[in-house]
Amino acid sequence: MAERLVKVYSRFNRIWHWLQVLSILMLLFTGTRIMSLHPILPFQAAVTLHTLTALFLLVLWAFATFWLFTTENWKQFIPRYEGLPAVIRFYAWGVFKGEPHPYHKAYHRRHNPLQALSYLALKVVLFPAIWISGLAYLGYTFWAPADHASFWLTIVANIHILAAFSVATFVVLHVYLLTIGHGFREHVRPMITGFEKVEVSAEAEAYFAAEKPERLKEEAQS
């Protein structure tokens, strides 16, 4: 096993990630305005931007979900126990002692077990909570004639807001965790260039060299 710079994030993967970043920041910015937590933007503009951004993000998610399942990439998010306690122990203890990160990224497993688990939770709990509540909120007109619609709207809106704060919390944790280990820049660079130093077997390396030479890069920058 050797560590090589391999292209792990395809162009679509990176575009998806960064458009999602922009959308979520825009949604948090306009959403907090709608909640009157800051005064920037008129209310109507905030609502309109929020709606348009949300619809854009839903389309993006539809493409991303299709992409995940038509490529092998969905497997990156399958949770597994192996290595999880070591990673948890590292963040809770070892990191303060200056220990190295216990996980070594592999081409077929680029996320550490805790990372994979949290992204999975994000994808199957938090994101559905926010877009289902958001669509119910947006589509109020279709169920407004129902009994106690005003009460249910209150419930829907509160779920939406709770989920939104949870996403905001994820963003904070996500960005913070980039500072651990090799450092913030090192962690952000792969999502820009697509290339990351991962363990590849000799067979895989031979395969890339023969069939996908563009996926391998000689180490020059670091």
Place this chain on the structure above:
Amino acid sequence: MAAQAEVAAAGVPAAALVGSSTADHSKFEVLKKPFASGPEVTQACLSCHTEASDQVMHTVHWQWDYTQPETGQLLGKSEVLNSFCGNVAGNEARCTSCHIGYGWTDVREEASSDPTQVDCLACHDTSGQYAKQDNQAGKPPLDPVAPGAKTITGAVAWAVNLSEAAQSVGAPGRDNCGNCHFYGGGGDNVKHGDLSSVLYAPSRDVDVHMSSEGADMTCVDCHVTEGHAIDGSRFATNVTDPHAADRLPGAASDVAACDSCHTNAPHPATVVGLKLNDHTDRVACESCHIPSFARGGIATKTLWDWSTAGRLTEDGKVISEHGYTQGNGTELHSYISTKGNFEWAENVVPHYAWFDGNVTFTLRDTVIDPTSRVEINQLHGDAADQDSRIFPFKRMEGRQAFDTVSNRLAFNHAYGPGTDTAFWVNFDWAKSLQAGMDYVGEGFSGNFGFVDTYMYWPIAHMVAPARDAVDCAECHSPGGRMVNIAGIYVPGSGLGMGGKLGLLVFMMGALGVLGHALLRVFGAARRKRGGAEHG
């Protein structure tokens, strides 16, 4: 389609040229004569319009009696008490000057059944010189006009030419309605707040429907009439008339609500418009589209405190103080001995409340709790009711007389020149209230006090142009216009449970990150120090 459009376009000037009515009343022989009284004119009208008086006499406009369908309460001007002059009963010749008849001098009795007593001209005169005198129980000022006489709009009275008026009749215009309805409560815009003399010729900013720069509509364009029964009531209000855009223009409607014409999805199908349409199932159109009332320079009375009335100068003269100058420059009383203290306001932000159109009145037999504020008309409706809307109101503050033994509101005798009980002549509350209660046949203990009241007046006129509609943030902000509205979710008005919990989660996450980072920094520092010691 093109041919139809041409016909319609060509039809407008043609119609203007020949006149839209099939009858020119100035050509009727029966009207070409001098008339000595109003009833004589009515008799002439009835010679063709044989059923007109019978129709009128079946309406609340004539009867001033109305049985509220939801509560069963007997309402109407002849029954209710209000926060303004108080009561019609006992003060007739003045208060019934706005009745659409001639000479109803005792509202304890039904209005006359004599068909000639209906005042056709009040609603149908288009000569503009017909008027009703302010103290003749509905009769017009005729030659010779008594010195000092006034019309119901407060103008110096002139001798009305009944023949000219009779020959001018047509569909009611704004002044026909406005001469009474703009002056309710004894002066311009005193009572309603959204009905003032400004509406005779409003700018587009004041009323987008009635302005000649707008739709140039008259009252009866919305208050559609059938058989002389006119839509619209504040005793049983149609707060909404939801329907899709499937009702053709001119289709029969007996409801004078905004959505009768505008549908319940009036905004365009854009991202903004669709969200605005989401409001219509809970918020009445008026709540956003009438940003404030008493616009255009005429103030409305917002407080009337009767308890201070009767204060006189040392030599027994009436005191009058001017404490408010309204937009058009007119000074208004802030105190007058006959009526007490007033407050006035213009461009008033409405009071908002859930409303299904029904009201329960505090009537003569209602026992009140004088230790708290009494609602003269209690509004029905709440968030759980599909037919309720958040509706704007003028909330009138009153302080008015009640019997401190029976705890019931007291009728007054205010108007009555030549009597020894009328308050406006004698300034004696005990006499005035005793006479008022005797008149309506209610017992009176002789002990009285004054209780604070609220009275709610639905605001439905003075619709502003769309660009002046209430801004979103007026409601969608902490302490916004919806601050007292329960049972509905108003984004931006404050964090609910989800928001508070979410904020807590976020704060804990942020604090966790901060703590983690600090521990890392300390750890690194210690390792560095340790490394130095051992190195």
